Amino acid sequence: MSPTGWISLTTDYGLADGFVAACHGVIARIAPAVRVIDVTHLVPPADVRRGAVVLAQTVPHLPVAVHVAVVDPGVGTSRRGIALATPGGMLVGPDNGLLVDAAGALGGITAVVELTNPAWCGPAVSATFHGRDVFAPVAARLATGAPLAEAGPPVPPADLVRLPDPVLRPVEGGFAAEVLTVDHFGNVQLAAPAERLAGLSGTVRVAGRDAAHGRTFGDAPAGGLVVYADSAGLVAVAVNGGRAVDLLAAGPGQVLTVTASD
Incomplete structure (x- = not known):
């Protein structure tokens, strides 16, 4: 080289x-x-x-x-x-x-x-x-x-040693995905490509909580959850002005569901 x-x-x-x-x-x-x-x-x-x-x-x-x-x-x-x-x-x-x-x-x-x-x-x-x-x-x-x-x-x-594949599976009305990482801001990144959000619009449910399906943090009201495609092209969950990791009590390795709202 x-x-x-x-x-x-x-x-x-x-x-x-x-x-x-x-x-x-x-x-x-x-x-x-x-x-x-x-x-x-x-x-x-x-x-x-x-x-x-x-x-x-x-x-x-x-x-x-x-x-x-x-x-x-x-x-x-x-x-x-x-x-x-x-x-x-x-x-x-x-x-x-x-x-x-x-x-x-x-x-x-x-x-x-x-x-x-x-x-x-x-x-x-x-x-x-x-x-x-x-x-x-x-x-x-x-x-x-x-x-x-x-x-x-x-x-x-x-x-070579390889890490186990993170959990990603379909569920009724959406998908379940493992939390890959939590960043400095408390945003929760899931092991799901952003394409998994196709067909989900308006209000969705994340781990049983209502969340906006948005493009950026400000697409949710202050203190509200938003599901979005992050800068790595993966599904992530944030709180506008807060920390999703605290609200969801979810850390790396846990599995969250993202589904269409009823």
């Missing part, structure tokens, strides 16, 4: 410690000209699904880059470290399902390697900080144009 000049970082490291800075520092020491975009470091700890969703919905809007993602409750165990090539960039991180959807968003997996070359890692690899000692140095080398094949042996894409 030709040099990209860009790396993105998505982690659950938080901002209270020096973990993110250490990853930046490793990258800067190996590839000082490479620029780094911090996607987020506030993925809930060990929430691989949330990290995968954020990554997949963000990478199509970034420059061609090496995307490092670390939400890694299995760090130091037998889980593999991997790097994926796609038509739209590369992905580096643990083989726990975190990277696969993002690879799909970048055009699909064209190659996978397991990160086993010690020359590509830090001088000492901590059992609990592969972000600093494995994934950051690998990404820095890839971003400067080093061949993917030198990072380690190939892995069949079919052997």
